[in-house]
Amino acid sequence: MISKKVEQAINEQINKELYSEYFYLAMASYFSSEGLSGFENFFLVQVEEERFHMMKMYKFINEKGGRVNLKKIDAPRNEFKSPTEVFELAFKHEQFVTKSINELMDIAIAENDHATKSFLNWFVDEQVEEEDSMSTILQKLRMINGEGYGMIMLDKELSIRVFTPPVK
Ligand code: FEO
Numbered sequence: 001m002i003s004k005k006v007e008q009a010i011n012e013q014i015n016k017e018l019y020s021e022y023f024y025l026a027m028a029s030y031f032s033s034e035g036l037s038g039f040e041n042f043f044l045v046q047v048e049e050e051r052f053h054m055m056k057m058y059k060f061i062n063e064k065g066g067r068v069n070l071k072k073i074d075a076p077r078n079e080f081k082s083p084t085e086v087f088e089l090a091f092k093h094e095q096f097v098t099k100s101i102n103e104l105m106d107i108a109i110a111e112n113d114h115a116t117k118s119f120l121n122w123f124v125d126e127q128v129e130e131e132d133s134m135s136t137i138l139q140k141l142r143m144i145n146g147e148g149y150g151m152i153m154l155d156k157e158l159s160i161r162v163f164t165p166p167v168k
Helices: 004-033 035-062 081-110 116-145 150-157
Strands: none
Touching: 004 035, 004 081, 035 081, 035 116, 035 150, 081 116, 116 150
16 A cells, blocks of 8 residues: 555656656767767666666555556756766756655655655665765866866776666
């Protein structure tokens, strides 16, 4: 069993995860057009991460006997001024997602829904990594001023990222 309130809140979060996937795909495409294939790879892996987050919620709703209710996905921004701007936006977006997960947890607590609270703990931890991943690269970009040899090195570093589905 899952309350309608919790079901609706997770459905809204599913939409945000789908939007995240869409947003990061736009960023991957921007980097592809800039010839930065390592950065592109970083965001393509991020797209897979977001799909994983969304599917985790999809499975949870279904396991709890609820109903997934898909909504319209807003169009993301497709044009960016610089790699630094992309990471500023990505970091800001992850902060927004963290806030949203926290609000979702608040609803589960108010509903005294222990299973959903336990389920959401994974996302609370995951968001620490999500924010850190974006802010670390943003810091590096600021250090190298988003240009020169540093960009080649950073592009190389980001080219080795692979998507590894978490065990749980
Ligand atoms: Fe699904 Fe990047 O948070």
